[in-house]
Amino acid sequence: MKVWRLNPSDTQLEGTQIFSDVCEALTDGKLVAIPTETVYGLAADATNGKACAGIYKAKGRPSFNPLIAHVDGLEAAQTHAFFDERALKLAEAFWPGPLTLVLPKRLTSPVSDLAVAGLETIALRVPRSEVMRALCKSTGRPLAAPSANLSGRISGTTAQDVIDDLGEHLSYLIDSGATPVGVESTIVSLIGERPTLLRPGGLAREEIEAVLGEPLVRGGTNDSAPISPGMLTSHYAPNAHIRLNATDVAAGEALITFGTSLPEGADRAARLVSLSDSEDLSEAAARLFTALREADLGKNGKIAVMPVPHYGLGEAINDRLARAAAPRD
Numbered sequence: 001m002k003v004w005r006l007n008p009s010d011t012q013l014e015g016t017q018i019f020s021d022v023c024e025a026l027t028d029g030k031l032v033a034i035p036t037e038t039v040y041g042l043a044a045d046a047t048n049g050k051a052c053a054g055i056y057k058a059k060g061r062p063s064f065n066p067l068i069a070h071v072d073g074l075e076a077a078q079t080h081a082f083f084d085e086r087a088l089k090l091a092e093a094f095w096p097g098p099l100t101l102v103l104p105k106r107l108t109s110p111v112s113d114l115a116v117a118g119l120e121t122i123a124l125r126v127p128r129s130e131v132m133r134a135l136c137k138s139t140g141r142p143l144a145a146p147s148a149n150l151s152g153r154i155s156g157t158t159a160q161d162v163i164d165d166l167g168e169h170l171s172y173l174i175d176s177g178a179t180p181v182g183v184e185s186t187i188v189s190l191i192g193e194r195p196t197l198l199r200p201g202g203l204a205r206e207e208i209e210a211v212l213g214e215p216l217v218r219g220g221t222n223d224s225a226p227i228s229p230g231m232l233t234s235h236y237a238p239n240a241h242i243r244l245n246a247t248d249v250a251a252g253e254a255l256i257t258f259g260t261s262l263p264e265g266a267d268r269a270a271r272l273v274s275l276s277d278s279e280d281l282s283e284a285a286a287r288l289f290t291a292l293r294e295a296d297l298g299k300n301g302k303i304a305v306m307p308v309p310h311y312g313l314g315e316a317i318n319d320r321l322a323r324a325a326a327p328r329d
C-alpha cells in the first residue's frame, strides 16, 4: 500500500503523478481508501464486479449490502438513475454533500449488479471531498465506497483507523487527516410514494424536510439490515424455485455451476450458468446476481445451484443464495 498525504493547500490534483497513479489503480480494479467529508471510503470502480467483490472481501461483510456509488456531479448521477422533481430539488440543495439518494436505476447504467446487490435501485452521492470527485471525473467511473472499516467495526475517520483495519487490501491510501463530518451520509429513498429516511447521518432530517416541503417517513436500515429483511428477500428472489447444494440435476432445471466438475445429470439441464469455472470466490461474487437472472426461466422454472464453499466471500454468497431460495408467498 502506498500512502498519498494530501494537504489542504494541494489544490492542483489532476496532472500530478500520484493522482494519475491512483486513477490507474482504480481503473485496474484495485482498492483505494479515499477521504470524504463523512468518513474514509473504501473505493473501487463500481462498474467492475470483481473490484466490488474486493470491497466485500476486504471488509469481511457476511452479506452483500448494496454499495453507494459516488459520482462527480448531478449530470453524471443522472446517467445512472431517474431523477424525479423531489430528487432534483434535493440534489440541487445538498450536493456536493453528505446526502445519499436511493433512486430507480437506469437499465443503461454500467454500475455492476454486485454494487447494487441485484437491486433495481441505486444509491448515489456527490461527495464534498474534492479528491473523490476529481477521481470520479478523471477515471470516468462511478466509485463504490462503503466506509473503510472491517464489517462490524466503527467507520474509519483517520488514516490510521483505515490502515489498522484494511491496510493489507489497499493499493493506495489518500491521507488528508481526520474527516470533518465523522458520521456517514444521510440516506433518503425516493423509490416509494413517500420520501423515506433510510439512515440518519451527516445531513439533518429537518434540512431535508424543509427543501422537500414534506416529512420523511422513517425506514429501517443499518449496515447489517440494509432495508427491511422482508423487502430484501423479495428483491433478491428470482421467479424460479431455487434448490441449493445440488449434487444432481433434474431434467429442465437450470444449473448454476461452481467449478468444472459438474453434478450427475448436468447434461439434462435446460441451461448452464457459471459462477466461476476456476472456483474463484471473487469472480463468483461478481457474477452472482447476473447468474441468478440468467438462470431464471420464470415462475415454473427451477434452478439448481451447486455447492459454494462457505469461507471468505463464500459466506456472503451463501447468505444471498439462502435468501433467494427462502420460501415466499
Ligand code: AMP
Residues within 6 Å of the ligand: 065, 066, 067, 068, 102, 116, 119, 121, 122, 123, 145, 146, 147, 184, 185, 187, 189, 198, 199, 221, 222, 223, 225, 226, 227
Ligand atoms: P455504507 O456504504 O457502509 O455507508 O453503507 C451503505 C448503506 O446504503 C447501506 O446501509 C445500504 O443498505 C444502503 N444502500 C445502498 N444502496 C441502496 C439501495 N439501492 N437501496 C437501499 N439502501 C441502499
Ligand code: MG
Residues within 6 Å of the ligand: 146, 147, 155, 223
Ligand atoms: Mg459502514
